[in-house]
Amino acid sequence: MSATHRLTAPAPGWTATTDVVVVGSGVAGLTVALNVRKAGLRAMVVTKAMLDDGSTRWAQGGIAAALGEGDTPEQHLDDTLVAGAGICDEEAVRTLVTEGPDAVRRLIAVGAAFDRGADGEILLTREGGHHRRRIAHAGGDATGAEISRALVEAVRSDPGIELIEHALVLDLLTDADGHAAGLTLHVMGEGQRDGVGAVRARAVVLATGGMGQVFSATTNPAVSTGDGVALALRAGAAVTDLEFVQFHPTVLWLGPEAEGQQPLVSEAVRGEGAHLVDADGVRFMLGQHELAELAPRDIVAKAITRRMQEQGAEHMYLDGRHFGAEMWEQRFPTILASCRAHGIDPVTEPIPVAPAAHYASGGIRTDPRGRTSVPGLYACGEVACTGVHGANRLASNSLLEGLVFAEAIAADLTARHRTGGLPERSVDVAAARAAQPVPLPPSEARAEIQRLMSRGAGVLRSAASMADAAAGLTLLAEQAYAHVAEEKPADPRVETWEAANLLLVATALVAAAAQRRETRGCHWREDFPERDDAHWRRHLITTLTASGDPVSTPEEQ
Numbered sequence: 001m002s003a004t005h006r007l008t009a010p011a012p013g014w015t016a017t018t019d020v021v022v023v024g025s026g027v028a029g030l031t032v033a034l035n036v037r038k039a040g041l042r043a044m045v046v047t048k049a050m051l052d053d054g055s056t057r058w059a060q061g062g063i064a065a066a067l068g069e070g071d072t073p074e075q076h077l078d079d080t081l082v083a084g085a086g087i088c089d090e091e092a093v094r095t096l097v098t099e100g101p102d103a104v105r106r107l108i109a110v111g112a113a114f115d116r117g118a119d120g121e122i123l124l125t126r127e128g129g130h131h132r133r134r135i136a137h138a139g140g141d142a143t144g145a146e147i148s149r150a151l152v153e154a155v156r157s158d159p160g161i162e163l164i165e166h167a168l169v170l171d172l173l174t175d176a177d178g179h180a181a182g183l184t185l186h187v188m189g190e191g192q193r194d195g196v197g198a199v200r201a202r203a204v205v206l207a208t209g210g211m212g213q214v215f216s217a218t219t220n221p222a223v224s225t226g227d228g229v230a231l232a233l234r235a236g237a238a239v240t241d242l243e244f245v246q247f248h249p250t251v252l253w254l255g256p257e258a259e260g261q262q263p264l265v266s267e268a269v270r271g272e273g274a275h276l277v278d279a280d281g282v283r284f285m286l287g288q289h290e291l292a293e294l295a296p297r298d299i300v301a302k303a304i305t306r307r308m309q310e311q312g313a314e315h316m317y318l319d320g321r322h323f324g325a326e327m328w329e330q331r332f333p334t335i336l337a338s339c340r341a342h343g344i345d346p347v348t349e350p351i352p353v354a355p356a357a358h359y360a361s362g363g364i365r366t367d368p369r370g371r372t373s374v375p376g377l378y379a380c381g382e383v384a385c386t387g388v389h390g391a392n393r394l395a396s397n398s399l400l401e402g403l404v405f406a407e408a409i410a411a412d413l414t415a416r417h418r419t420g421g422l423p424e425r426s427v428d429v430a431a432a433r434a435a436q437p438v439p440l441p442p443s444e445a446r447a448e449i450q451r452l453m454s455r456g457a458g459v460l461r462s463a464a465s466m467a468d469a470a471a472g473l474t475l476l477a478e479q480a481y482a483h484v485a486e487e488k489p490a491d492p493r494v495e496t497w498e499a500a501n502l503l504l505v506a507t508a509l510v511a512a513a514a515q516r517r518e519t520r521g522c523h524w525r526e527d528f529p530e531r532d533d534a535h536w537r538r539h540l541i542t543t544l545t546a547s548g549d550p551v552s553t554p555e556e557q
């Protein structure tokens with residue numbers, strides 16, 4: 001099937017060709033590129049900003065894998081299934097936890113240096129929901145930066161990997177059989193590849209990361225605008241579990257007007273013994289869960305939000321004063337610096353924290369090999385939904401998921417290549433032209449979408465709050481259509497393309513969240529506070545209708 005919709009954009013003015021085009025340069029995208037090279041395939045990595053501008057660089061806590069003495073993949077599996085609240089795909093989780101330890105060792109072989117003890121063994125810490133110390137970290141709390149550094153160095157030194165930075169991918173191109181054949185993109189640069197162009201490829205891999213920018217307060221960087229999910233929907237692919245957005249419980253509270261990316265105070269701080277307290281110093285997590293502050297994130301986020309509501313407070317506090325200056329400096333240098341940059345000294349005062357959008361458990365539906373429902377289109381990392389997270393991601397499983405399933409995609413592409421199943425593709429130009437252009441909202445729509453989503457579809461959700469959000473989003477879409485009818489359309493440019501992607505993803509997310517009338521994992525309905533396995537122990541699959549509206553259908557039980 002060819003795409004029925006595309007972003008409004010000028011026709012491509014240039015074309016480039018490769019074997020595998022990878023969109024995104026986080027842990028997932030770069031791992032695919034490095035691994036398809038082993039089969040002699042050429043790879044092109046296209047990325048929106050600089051190579052290290054995604055979420056990967058920001059990951060603090062670490063990467064989970066059963067590497068420690070006495071730990072086993074089976075125990076990691078159990079913890080992951082509990083966090084996922086009944087809708088994890090167990091086979092996908094099994095792949096994650098059994099492949100995980102070796103995938104981390106391969107990452108070390110690529111050059112990532114994890115923190116080690118005096119005996120040379122990798123140091124492992126605990127995080128929420130893990131019953132074992134199994135989180136490997138680097139540079140104390142700078143794990144993602146180290147992983148990103150190592151992978152970026154590796155791709156830069158491979159001449160078979162072409163890197164295109166400052167390039168916003170717009171839409172998928174297919175051949176006459178509906179197989180992915182490349183993509184359209186806009187390069188912000190000068191020279192031969194400037195403006196809108198096309199890349200032809202034998203296969204397309206989406207590794208575009210998360211969608212945190214759909215909300216006002218998020219830990220995600222500015223590039224996390226859900227582009228991959230929006231592109232996949234327009235291309236006719238199925239997406240799933242969009243309603244399961246994890247809100248990180250402890251994000252540095254910067255004041256009531258703060259918007260966009262906000263500094264995270266990693267779970268590892270609680271793992272090392274910091275306490276959550278209210279303004280009176282009361283530890284309110286005690287008695288709420290056997291793991292207290294280390295309960296799964298949704299439990300902690302809900303407890304904080306409840307306490308904030310009860311007390312009419314805008315935030316709670318994370319108290320790690322008992323760590324002392326030396327431990328803060330050695331174990332959490334990044335968090336210490338970021339708090340101090342905002343006028344808070346965790347050594348002498350508790351840190352004000354509140355929940356913010358952190359991780360999209362849902363995304364483009366993939367099978368264990370990373371294949372989506374569109375032939376030749378693959379997805380991995382945060383943009384994908386492999387089924388490992390279910391209704392809630394277990395802390396530090398996401399970097400691991402990016403690694404493991406990126407390797408699975410490379411293995412699948414390699415196998416197809418070796419058996420002649422990865423031929424060159426010709427773009428069906430007529431089909432690309434026939435796709436309906438989606439009108440672009442003005443760039444100011446971004447802030448309005450974020451406000452609507454945080455108010456209506458944040459940590460606390462109800463039918464009424466989501467109806468408000470949906471009405472506001474519909475109005476924005478209608479205004480974009482009206483501007484086209486009045487011959488005053490918004491200019492096609494990065495800000496308006498991103499706004500169109502945010503609008504589509506937000507609309508799809510609200511539609512799914514409104515439909516799921518229960519509370520499960522990180523989806524918390526005030527009007528349906530119980531988990532309802534009889535009706536909802538299943539996924540919602542979202543696709544676009546012929547008119548371009550997202551529609552969610554419950555999966556058959």
Ligand SMILES: Cc1cc2nc3c(=O)[nH]c(=O)nc-3n(C[C@H](O)[C@H](O)[C@H](O)COP(=O)(O)OP(=O)(O)OC[C@H]3O[C@@H](n4cnc5c(N)ncnc54)[C@H](O)[C@@H]3O)c2cc1C
Pocket residue numbers: 023024025026027028029046047048049050051052053054055056057058059060061062063064143144167168169170207208209210219220221223224225227228264358359380381382383395396397398399400402
């Ligand atoms: C503050 C923070 C802390 C975290 N801590 C941890 C942790 O301790 N452990 C853990 O496991 N996980 C953690 N996570 C989550 C984890 O970092 C991410 O899930 C993971 O890094 C995602 O990797 P990725 O490769 O899928 O995407 P990203 O690293 O987000 O990369 C996405 C890439 O896609 C590019 N892109 C996006 N759209 C387009 C487009 N249209 N065209 C071209 N390029 C595009 C971006 O520029 C970027 O290069 C954390 C996340 C944040 C934000």
